[in-house]
Amino acid sequence: MKTLYSLRALFLLPFMAAAITGVVSCKKSYLDVNDYIYDFVSLDSVFASQSKLLQYINGIASYLPAEDRLWTNAWSPFQGASDENFTSWNDIRHAAIKFPLGEITPYTANSYYNNYESWYRGIRKANTVIARIEECKDLSLVTKRQYLGEMYFFRGYFLYHLLQQYGPAVIPPDDVLDLGSDAETLSQDRSTYDDCVNYIIDNMEQAYNLLPATKEALAEIYRPTSGAALAVMSRVLLVAASPMFNGNPSYANWRRADGNLFISNTYNNNKWGRAAAAAKRVMQTNRYDLYTFPKAADTDPLAPNVPTAAYPNGAGGIDPYRSYKYTFIGEIPATSNPEIIWCRNAAVAGDSPLWLSTPSHMGGGNGLNLTQDLVDAFKMKDGNDINHSSADYPYPDAATAYQPIGVVKNIADVQLVANTPKMYANREARFYATIGFNHSFWKGTSYTGTNANSKNVEITYYSNGTAAPNNNYPNDYNHTGYTCIKYNHYADNMLQTASVLPKVFPIFRYAEILLNYAEALNELDAPFTDTTTGITVNRNVAEIAAAFNRVRFRAGLPGLSGTELASQVSIREAIKRERLVEFACEGRRYHDLRRWLDAPVAYSKPVTAMNVAATSGNRQQFFTRITLNEPLTLRNWSFKMYFWPIPKNSLDKNAKLVQNPSW
Structure with a gap:
């Protein structure tokens, strides 16, 4: 036995x-x-x-x-090593940073x-x-x-x-x-x-x-459903259709013992068809939808160019901020959220995103840094890029970007204080749901202690600001002037973790399915019929826009413009930009850069940020883009980084197991 x-x-x-x-x-x-x-x-x-x-x-x-x-x-390592961010420490608890810094080997892969x-x-x-x-x-x-x-x-x-x-x-x-x-x-x-x-x-x-198709009981929602299986297929087939794994000549000499290529270098457009059909299969269950919250008295008004038809035909009748934010912060139960396809419990204490992003004096680690490139990817509220903003919602020039807006403004659960720089005014709802910036207002109202500086605080990242490191932990500071608050409920306060709102982490959500579908359809060069399901797909621009625009409208933005819809290339670039913003800090960015073969370019760019060495008395100096040249940001990309190395002791146990290229 x-x-x-x-x-x-x-x-x-x-x-x-x-x-x-x-x-x-x-x-x-x-x-x-x-x-x-x-x-x-x-x-x-x-x-x-x-x-x-x-x-x-x-x-x-x-x-x-x-x-x-x-x-x-x-x-x-893939979120910590993405181009979106870096941590304030290079240690065993935050070892992902070692990947872009070139410190990983097959031997250290035994430990990390x-x-x-x-x-x-x-x-x-x-x-x-x-x-x-x-x-x-x-x-x-x-x-x-x-x-x-x-x-x-x-x-x-x-x-x-x-x-x-x-x-x-x-x-x-x-x-x-x-x-x-x-x-x-x-x-x-x-x-x-x-x-x-x-x-x-x-x-x-x-x-x-x-x-089963659904899990009604709260205790059962973490067990996979038939929809979760479909979502896995959608993601896997989209990646398999992408340039990294579909006709990539870079692995032309990487072969199995029988002579077959590990990664085929023959392009097959039908792979995009399989991916599109897999996404459509999820959509046809009619079981999922993007979560929306009804428009409220404090909902930020839509820009004049945003369609006001009732969602999903426009952004009318919804609160874009709450519609996006509430999936991540525990405000809506997972059993009541049609966007969540599969999820797991989210950690509350020291291993949670809340701890890393929260300032030290509110009980956090104060060690998560977002890059300026990610921040700049978020659009203005009328859908324009910050570099091509409109007269209605102009992005300020360098001479005025640092200046305060001068008035308090409330956007749903967000309070923009009077000191908020103009460069952070009139941004899209997902910006305020995701980015913590200099002069953000942190409510943290679950704290019931007596320290008045531990809730309802205006957080500043100046060298002498409210989030400056204390003498005991001089390395616990923000290096870029930005952190991720996507998972922070406005009431959460790490000084009182017992009162932090319970949350789930959406492993698969419906927004991914919609953008998977739009991307796969855009790449098709002929109609495709899936033999398993009988689903037929073809490159229909109206259908691409319909799927894509559900995500845009939910964010309170206009749909795809005529310029964006002009060609396959322009649609492709719009999808890449949308995925960067929609899935910011959800663990998908590294994999997207890799499958598109965009990683070498993304990782070769210098890391830009605000100047956190400036004091509060030099406000304009702080709000000046600088290039960071410090040990934590010396990224380098090499061919081997497309895969993590197989640990050396695993190779030693299997004589036929070959290491990944260049490791």
Whole structure:
């Protein structure tokens, strides 16, 4: 009789590394796991009852990445290493910064973000349940379908993450290998990228057919649904259709032992068709929509050029700020939010985005820095770029940008104080929902202590400002004059974490599906019919605009302009810009830059910021764009950075496993 412990040892042989850094337990998202049952009792006893099997399944779910942990003790390097931001420390808790700084090697990959072992272990355990579930005699048919659906989902989802982080992966066999097998049997070659994609899609199709469509109970919303399986397919197929993996000649010499290319260098436009059909499949469920909040007395009036027809035909009748913001801050329950396709609990304490972004005197780390390039990507409220603003809502020139607006203005839950610089006035709603800037007003009203400076504070990032570091922690300061407040509720105060509003992190939300659909349609050169679903798609500009404009209108902006719709290239650029803003600091930016092959350009640009060395007495000097030349911002991009290196100790355990190029 094999125990779970011996199976775990078995699975270490062909693929795994010894260290597990960067994977955080997801037990909050599922029921508690009995570690004794999970790791040490016999498999026979696991399948003896539904309750023990459920604990085993919940244990598999504990290998899912904690995708809400974007920066501190993060599960992956990709948000912290994106061109949107950097942290104020280069340490083990914020090791993502080591990636663009060129400090990662296959040896250090054993210690930083080493997910390799855990995700393969999750696949192996899912395979075990699939193979033996019939032994559990007290399962109802409905429960068995759900458990099997989750196992197929997990298999596909773990391999999706392996593919995303490490590139073409070893696809484990479905059967459980015998511990006595020889090394040749246990060692396996990596599969091609396209074979990995097909494996993910096949498993997600199985999951889609077995999983329920919805989860009504709050305790169950973290378990995957059939819609989550469709969302995974939409994302995976969009990435597979993109230039990085569709006709990329850069990997023309990277081959498997059998001579096949790991990444095909033959372009196939049908890949865009599969991606478009996958997104449309989600849309046709009629189960999801962008979240909208009704217009209120304090809603910022729309610009005159924004269509006022009722949403989704225009931006009429909604509050753009609250419609965007409330998905991230816990103001609306996940069970009532049609935008959330799949989510997980968000951390509240030291590993949360709230801690990193919050100033020190309000209980935070004060160590998250957004770049000027990201800030400048947000449009004016009439949809114009800051460099081509209109007379109605002009972006100020350098001589006046620093000057205060002079009056207090309330925009939904946001208060713009009189000291707010003109360069931050009349910006789109997503700007105020995402960007914390110099002279932002932090309410933090959950704090009930006696320190008057710990709530309702005007935060300033001058060298002598309210967010300046204290003597005990001189490195805890903001380097750019900007932080991310996307996940901060106006009442949240890290001095009183027990009163911080509970939140979920949307792993997949409907805005992504809409922009996936628009992007894939735009790239089609001929009609395409998906053989699995019968869905036919073609490059229809009106249909592209309809999907895209739902996102724009929800943000209170005009839809795609005639200039933007003029060509495939102009639409492509509009989509790239929209994804940057809509998904700012949600963990998608690095992957978008990589799949578009835009990363070398993005990472070669200097990091620009406000001049935080200036004092409050030199306001104009502070609000002057500067280039940061400091150890934390010395980015460099090299070809190897398209993938994270496979940890060296994993390579040592599998003779057929080859390292990623240039590592």
